[in-house]
Structure formats: C-alpha cells, structure tokens
Amino acid sequence: NAGVTQTPKFRILKIGQxxxxxxxxxxxxxxxxxxRQDPGMGLKLIYYSVGAGIxxxxxxxxxxxxxxxxxxxxxxxxxxxxxxxxxxYFCASSYGSRAGNTIYFGEGSWLTVV
Amino acid sequence: xxxxxQHPSTLSVQEGDSAVIKCTYSDSASNYxxxxxxxxxxxxxxIIDIRSNxxxxxxxxxxxxxxxxxxxxxLHITETQPEDSAVYFCAAxxxxxxxxxxxxxxxxxxx
Numbered sequence: 001n002a003g004v005t006q007t008p009k010f011r012i013l014k015i016g017q018x019x020x021x022x023x024x025x026x027x028x029x030x031x032x033x034x035x036r037q038d039p040g041m042g043l044k045l046i047y048y049s050v051g052a053g054i055x056x057x058x059x060x061x062x063x064x065x066x067x068x069x070x071x072x073x074x075x076x077x078x079x080x081x082x083x084x085x086x087x088x089y090f091c092a093s094s095y096g097s098r099a100g101n102t103i104y105f106g107e108g109s110w111l112t113v114v
Numbered sequence: 115x116x117x118x119x120q121h122p123s124t125l126s127v128q129e130g131d132s133a134v135i136k137c138t139y140s141d142s143a144s145n146y147x148x149x150x151x152x153x154x155x156x157x158x159x160x161i162i163d164i165r166s167n168x169x170x171x172x173x174x175x176x177x178x179x180x181x182x183x184x185x186x187x188x189l190h191i192t193e194t195q196p197e198d199s200a201v202y203f204c205a206a207x208x209x210x211x212x213x214x215x216x217x218x219x220x221x222x223x224x225x
Contacts, residue, residue, distance in 0.1 A: 004157075040123065042203060042215040043158070058212060090157050102148075103213060105157030 002026050004106035006091050012112045013081040021076040021109050023091030031094045032074040033058075033103065034066065036087040043090065049074055081113045116141040118206050120216025127194050129225045137204035137216050138186040144206040147180060147187045148213070152201045161202075162189070194223045 004025045013019055025032065030051050035043040045058030049068040063085060065077040074093075078085055091106045117140040127133050139147075145166035150158035164171045164178045164187065171178050175194075180187040191198055201220050205213040 040217055042118075042120075042217040044215075045212050048212065092157075102160050102163075105150075105159070107155075107157045 004091055004093055004104055006089075006106040006109050008109060009107070010110045012114060013078070015081060015083065015113060017081050018077070018079050019081065019111075021078070021089055021091070021111075023074045023076065023106060024072050025074075025091075025093040025104075026072065027093060027095075027104065028071065029093035029095050029104075030071070031096060031101075032068065033092040033094075034064070034074070034076045035090045035092065035105075036060065037090060037108075038087050046076065046089075078111075083113050085111065086113045087111060116144055116206055116208070116214040118204060118214050118216040120204050120219060122219060123217065124220045124222070126222045126224065129194060129196060129223055131194055133191045133194050133198070133221055133223075135189045135202055135204070135219045135221075136186060137188070137206075138184075139206040139214075140185065141206070141208060142182075142185065143208040146207045147178070148205050148207075149176075149178060149189050150203045150205065150215075152203065152218075154200075158203055191221075194221075196223050196225050199223045 007022045033048045034046040044060045047066040049055045089109045092103045094101045094103045120137045148163035151161045152158040175192045177190040201218045203218050204216045207213045
C-alpha cells in the first residue's frame with residue numbers, strides 16, 4: 001500500500017544549487033501534480049501532468065521543471081535554488097481530472113534554501 | 115481564475131462541541147468541492163467532498179453544505195474529539211485539472 005512516495009523527506013540546499021525531488025506512485029494514475037505549501041498560504045499548484053510525456057504549468061511554475069517519462073514517476077527539478085523556494089513540497093496523483101476524482105498526496109518533502 | 119477564501123484561520127473548541135469552517139469561491143463554473151485534513155508532518159487526506167448538484171452530504175460526524183447561489187460551502191464537525199485536531203483545507207475545481215485550495219484552518223480540540 002505505498003500510494004504516492006516522495007524522496008527526500010528533508011533537504012537543505014545552498015543558494016544556487018540544483019536538486020531533484022523524486023515522486024513515484026503505484027496506483028496506475030494518469031494524473032500527477034506537484035504542490036508547494038507555505039505557512040498560512042494553503043497549497044499552490046506548481047506543475048501537473050495528464051499522462052506520460054505531457055506536462056503543464058500550474059499557478060507557480062517559475063524556478064521549477066518537471067518531466068514525465070513513465071506513468072509512475074514525476075520528478076520535480078529545482079534549478080538555481082533561491083530562498084523563496086524554501087517550502088514543503090507535495091506530490092500527488094489522481095485517476096483522472098473530472099470532478100470527484102480523489103487526489104492522493106504523498107507525505108511531503110521539506111526543503112530549506114540557505 | 116478561481117479564488118477560494120477560507121475562515122477562520124484558527125479555531126479552538128472543547129471536546130464534544132461542534133466546529134464549523136466556511137469557504138467561499140469566486141468561479142461560478144466550479145462544481146467540485148473537497149475537504150482535506152492534514153495532520154502534523156503528513157500530506158493532506160480527503161475526508162469528504164460534494165458536487166454542485168448536491169446541497170448537503172454527511173458522513174458520520176462530518177457534513178458539508180453547499181450554497182451555489184451564494185458561492186459558499188461549509189464543513190461541519192459534530193461531537194469533536196482530540197483526534198480531530200489538524201489543519202483543514204477546502205478546495206474548489208471546475209471540470210479542469212487544478213484544485214484551488216483555501217489557506218487552511220487549524221482546528222484545536224481540547225479535552
């Protein structure tokens with residue numbers, strides 16, 4: 001019963017470094033998402049994918065890149081990390097996008113940029 | 115685009131009391147309204163949802179009501195218990211892909 005698995009759980013980056021947050025799901029879901037959560041600000045959509053090979057921008061895509069080469073994996077790449085990217089990142093997936101399709105979240109990745 | 119406002123940001127109740135969290139949305143095309151519960155150090159989990167063709171939905175101690183005319187929906191928790199303490203998020207979505215979330219309500223239930 002793995003569901004959505006994210007790694008790493010915690011990471012400290014220096015300004016200007018790059019890193020990739022890994023996400024994999026074992027529910028055969030077509031849709032995958034990356035959200036960031038800042039204190040008191042709810043969850044903001046960074047990027048999403050409707051299937052392998054297809055990605056699109058969400059509300060706050062600047063400074064991030066994604067790829068979707070398989071149904072299971074949806075890594076999030078941070079290029080040239082900035083303090084503004086200090087946040088908790090959640091990967092999520094759903095079977096489809098129609099109203100009523102439950103979105104399942106991973107447990108989060110805590111990222112600090114110093 | 116859609117905008118979701120959520121109130122209050124914090125809510126403290128005594129065990130056994132009821133708790134109500136309210137959300138308003140801006141896009142009249144939105145037709146799906148889920149509520150998520152997030153416990154400390156965990157990802158959000160769906161607890162209840164409602165579609166626009168339904169005015170109210172109940173699941174044991176949790177209920178959600180929707181007023182499409184006024185564009186607001188509410189979460190009601192009755193007979194609160196300490197394990198209900200968490201952050202609750204409302205969200206709204208049209209037939210598209212993205213869920214737009216409110217900023218969250220931190221519920222504290224004291225025994």
